[in-house]
Amino acid sequence: MRIWKFGNDIDTDAIIPGRFLVINDPAELASHAFEGTRDEFAREVRPGDVVVGGRNFGMGSSREHAPLALKGAGVRYVVAESFARIFYRNAVNVGLLPLATRSTAGFADGAEVSVDLAANTITAGGETHSLDPVPAFLQRIADAGGLVEYAKTLEEVELCSTASQ
Amino acid sequence: MAPIDAAMIHDITGPLAIRTFRDMGGERVHDPARVVMLFDHQVPADSIAAAENQAFMRGFAREQGIRNYDLREGVCHQVVLEKGHAAPGEIVIGSDSHTCMYGAVGAFATGVGSTDMGFALRFGALYFRVPETIRATVRGAFQERVGPKDLILSIVGDIGADGATYRAVEFGGEAVSGMEMPGRMTLCNMAIEMGAKVGIVPPDERTWAYLAPRRPGIAPFELASDPGAAFAETRTYDASALEPQVAVPHNVDHVVPVSKVAGTHVDQVFIGSCTNGRFEDLAEAAEVLGGRSFSTDVRVIVIPASREEYLKALRAGLIERFVEAGALVEAPCCGPCMGGAFGLIGPGEVSLSTSNRNFRGRQGSAEGEVYLSSAATAAASAITGVITDPREVQ
Numbered sequence: 039m040r041i042w043k044f045g046n047d048i049d050t051d052a053i054i055p056g057r058f059l060v061i062n063d064p065a066e067l068a069s070h071a072f073e074g075t076r077d078e079f080a081r082e083v084r085p086g087d088v089v090v091g092g093r094n095f096g097m098g099s100s101r102e103h104a105p106l107a108l109k110g111a112g113v114r115y116v117v118a119e120s121f122a123r124i125f126y127r128n129a130v131n132v133g134l135l136p137l138a139t140r141s142t143a144g145f146a147d148g149a150e151v152s153v154d155l156a157a158n159t160i161t162a163g164g165e166t167h168s169l170d171p172v173p174a175f176l177q178r179i180a181d182a183g184g185l186v187e188y189a190k191t192l193e194e195v196e197l198c199s200t201a202s203q
Numbered sequence: 204m205a206p207i208d209a210a211m212i213h214d215i216t217g218p219l220a221i222r223t224f225r226d227m228g229g230e231r232v233h234d235p236a237r238v239v240m241l242f243d244h245q246v247p248a249d250s251i252a253a254a255e256n257q258a259f260m261r262g263f264a265r266e267q268g269i270r271n272y273d274l275r276e277g278v279c280h281q282v283v284l285e286k287g288h289a290a291p292g293e294i295v296i297g298s299d300s301h302t303c304m305y306g307a308v309g310a311f312a313t314g315v316g317s318t319d320m321g322f323a324l325r326f327g328a329l330y331f332r333v334p335e336t337i338r339a340t341v342r343g344a345f346q347e348r349v350g351p352k353d354l355i356l357s358i359v360g361d362i363g364a365d366g367a368t369y370r371a372v373e374f375g376g377e378a379v380s381g382m383e384m385p386g387r388m389t390l391c392n393m394a395i396e397m398g399a400k401v402g403i404v405p406p407d408e409r410t411w412a413y414l415a416p417r418r419p420g421i422a423p424f425e426l427a428s429d430p431g432a433a434f435a436e437t438r439t440y441d442a443s444a445l446e447p448q449v450a451v452p453h454n455v456d457h458v459v460p461v462s463k464v465a466g467t468h469v470d471q472v473f474i475g476s477c478t479n480g481r482f483e484d485l486a487e488a489a490e491v492l493g494g495r496s497f498s499t500d501v502r503v504i505v506i507p508a509s510r511e512e513y514l515k516a517l518r519a520g521l522i523e524r525f526v527e528a529g530a531l532v533e534a535p536c537c538g539p540c541m542g543g544a545f546g547l548i549g550p551g552e553v554s555l556s557t558s559n560r561n562f563r564g565r566q567g568s569a570e571g572e573v574y575l576s577s578a579a580t581a582a583a584s585a586i587t588g589v590i591t592d593p594r595e596v597q
Contacts, residue, residue, distance in 0.1 A: 047364050051541075051560070051563075051564060051565050052562065055542065056244075056542040059215045059216075059244075059543055060252035060256060061252070062218050062219055062222065074563075074564045074569030075569050094365035094398065097365065097398065098395075099541070099560075100300040100316050101215070101216065102317040102318060105316075106219075122365065123368055123369050123400060124300055124314055127316060128316035128318065128319070131316060131319060185227075185318045186226045186318060186321070189321075190227060194326070196204060197204050198205055
């Protein structure tokens, strides 16, 4: 597994620009991933590669086309110091596991990387970092392979009581 | 899991939401009366693929008995509010990140992805983490030609692009309680630009007056943070000290006073969007414009946020004034905001936009640049051809 390294505040417009959102097929979306901001990504990404960002990865638009494009490209994990909220949910929901770790500064572009989910660690460039825990409910969705698979196991959902009038 | 009071889908994220609903085994939408569909990002269809997506959604709306405003009404967030689909205390989701705008009427409203939306269509509920709240108190009164857009740009600049991630931002203080509903919409719209789950203004008499004709029979009630509620953070701002603000390329939290970038050449000015395409924005732009013409070096695109806002502007003579001055006035839609339909910029070109995002490539070429401002600053700059303080063209 090889690292594609990005910086802080990578927005979903960069991952998949607005003009490609008429596309719904992950493989076709993948052919436009990072178009305009990192054109070689779509040409050279290999199945199993890992996208690594800094803080606030996936900020901006709610377009699920962003994690779908990465998934369609065969990206195995997205690793960052923190994620934007909607991207994080979307990634879990489509079965692309987002992994948060304290610092990605030592992870170099092109370096080999390995993830040990049992030990909850990521290793690259001779450094091993622990991964932040995933909330239990999201872990269940991730374990099912995404929200669609999780939903298939449900007949009805159990509602919390809310203050809604 | 929390029950959903209303769910909005549009032409960009709707097709995937419907597909995931089907993939989950969905046959009938849980409660079609709570679903709102409309098309605004690529209307009228600008490609065969867009036409196919919209036809697919129309078919789904007919089959399920979902209300479909189609391409008639305008930009989704404006339409949801003006048609009364969000109200205080309700939980509203939309498959669009700027859904957080409905906090302007005291709803808990947040943007979700297509699979979350598919789940909500199937079950009428969705999983949430309850957010902590940042309280932003805004004291003082705005100077002339300074307003809600300048305020929210300055708050985003202060809190940062991820400073409110997973949090709600509650706006208060006399500058907010004295603000009309369109301004509150501008504030809440851009809460997502600091990562927030929702931007919210506690409902008051203005809120209930706005809702009265849109939600017949709705009865006002008290809804506010508990006295002594613990906030994750409290920040105070002074509206009276604020100059017109501009977000500079390529991040929304790169915000400077207009004086810092005054004189920057612009190729295109866009006045519109869910952030600043309401009558009040167009009226302020027209006031700045006066009897002048726009620079012939600038492509000026004006797009009212909805049919309702368009008609108000039309009847007030604003549209005639913009056309006389050399602007292109388009029918209500998202327009150049997300760079998906028309009004794209080329390499090396500069856009000044009243919308909400200036990310690299957002409005076309990744070698172009997007600046964000209020409608007043946009109009002033469209007259001169360079970024201009609106107080200097009075």
